[in-house]
Amino acid sequence: MTTIRVRLTLTYSGLFLLTSVVLLVTVNLLLRRALDTRIARLSGGPVAPTAPLQGVPVDRLPPQPQLPALVDDVIGYQWDVTTVTVGVLALVSLVVGWLVAGRILRPVHRITATAQRLSLSTLHERIALAGPKDELKELADTFDAMLDRLERSVAGQRRFIANASHELRTPLAVQRAAIEIGLPEDVGEIRDTLLLHNRRAENLIDALLVLAQAEHGLDNRSPVALDQVVRLVLAERDPDGVTVTGRVEPFTVDGDPVLLNRLVTNLLDNAVRYNHPDGTVEVTLSGGVLTVRNTGPHVPQERFGDLFEPFRRLQTTRGQGAGLGLSIVASIAKAHGADVRASPNPGGGLELVVVFPRTPAPDDSSRR
Missing domain, CATH: 3.30.565.10 (Histidine kinase-like ATPase, C-terminal domain)
Incomplete structure (x- = not known):
């Protein structure tokens, strides 16, 4: 699976290479056309005789290169340089694209790291992203606002669990004491039945409170x-x-x-x-x-x-x-x-x- 950084690097490099290739090919074609036009003009006009060198016979002078062949050599050399340049630019664009993509995605990595560290015992942490107010800054601020609401909700639930633990257990304890003290043991099964249901209610409340505490995670380890x-x-x-x-x-x-x-x-x-x-x-x-x-x-x-x-x-x-x-x-x-x-x-x-x-x-x- 390719990451966003890899895809951004390939996108930057591809666009850069496409622009560079189009530019170099266009320059080479225009250069070839300009040279052909200049040679055509020179070929149509009078050519000045070349002065012989002192002490060198005319029949032994080196042959002058033909202008069309010279143009082909220049253009061929230009295409070779263009090919090498495109290869070098490909490597440079990949390296620069990788660094630029990492720089752009750095706030996203910070948001991800904060989200991975979060638990019910670390809801106080925030991203607090600094920098220009762009889309990534807006995303980090939205995430921090969501954490604020979540922290308040969890704090309210914890207060409810603590209050329920006291408010629900107290009347059951009073009820159990009233049954044990107020009802004599010779009333038969009524006393045992009331104590049984009282004990089951206490066990149910204890189980619900433990379940709620466990589902909220561990504050201290x-x-x-x-x-x-x-x-x-x-x-x-x-x-x-x-x-x-x-x-x-x-x-x-x-x-x-x-x-x-x-x-x-x-x-x-x-x-x-x-x-x-x-x-x-x-x-x-x-x-x-x-x-x-x-x-x-x-x-x-x-x-x-x-x-x-x-x-x-x-x-x-x-x-x-x-x-x-x-x-x-x-x-x-x-x-x-x-x-x-x-x-x-x-x-x-x-x-x-x-x-x-x-x-x-x-x-x-x-x-x-």
């Missing part, structure tokens, strides 16, 4: 020992009648420790929840690849596209969540530059794989 995160989640998770095994190798991820903990927790919760009684869950971390494999029901191939979509569940039961677990995993993985993929196990269940990018981790060797 720090080295996180992912192997320690996996070990902590494995130690805290209730197996709930499922055999959970883990094999973890040291690995460091540049990201957010809270979100990474939520990613591993959601993967393990999903593997335990959608499993057979006395089933198994295998968790491995090797070379930056986190794999969670479980036994469980068969997943149709046509439903794999729904696994990472919000509020999509393959099975609906009373004790299951809102269908946000794997969508949160996908959003957190994307925020950390990781890839997520799912594949079916031959005997049923899923294999979920998260591939993290490798980052320099000087402390990995010390933990080994």
Whole structure:
């Protein structure tokens, strides 16, 4: 694929060469016509005798060149020079065209570099292109204005998430306290049902807030020992009648420790929840690849596209969540530059794989 700089260089060089060739050919043709006209005039008039040289016999004088042959020699030499000149001009035009095109496209490269650096944590950067007010300056100013609007929009969404986190959790906490204190334990299933729905509402709000935070990217990054995160989640998770095994190798991820903990927790919760009684869950971390494999029901191939979509569940039961677990995993993985993929196990269940990018981790060797 040719770049704009190459196309501009070829265009400049082609136009320059076309103009040069037309000019040189025109000059040569006019020169030939002028010489032919002058020779015709000389041939029609009297020719003055040439004075003999002193001491040289007349019959031994060198033959005088014929004027038409002399003209042909001059014009032939002129065409040779023209050919060489066109070749030199071709090389010069390519070099000059390449430099001029690079100079013209330099603001475009600056705009592209700024756009490639942009993320939700670097929306404060601007192009701030200086120079004459031309089309490129107008493009850069338009891009900066768009970044201003985008930064204000993201700031408003972040304020909404922070406010919603407080405004939604507070009444649910009050409601839960009222249920636990106000209703005696001997009222039967009513108290347990209210607490169950209260807990599900809290989990839903927490999941939505985490999903919104993950989709907005990472504001701050720090080295996180992912192997320690996996070990902590494995130690805290209730197996709930499922055999959970883990094999973890040291690995460091540049990201957010809270979100990474939520990613591993959601993967393990999903593997335990959608499993057979006395089933198994295998968790491995090797070379930056986190794999969670479980036994469980068969997943149709046509439903794999729904696994990472919000509020999509393959099975609906009373004790299951809102269908946000794997969508949160996908959003957190994307925020950390990781890839997520799912594949079916031959005997049923899923294999979920998260591939993290490798980052320099000087402390990995010390933990080994």
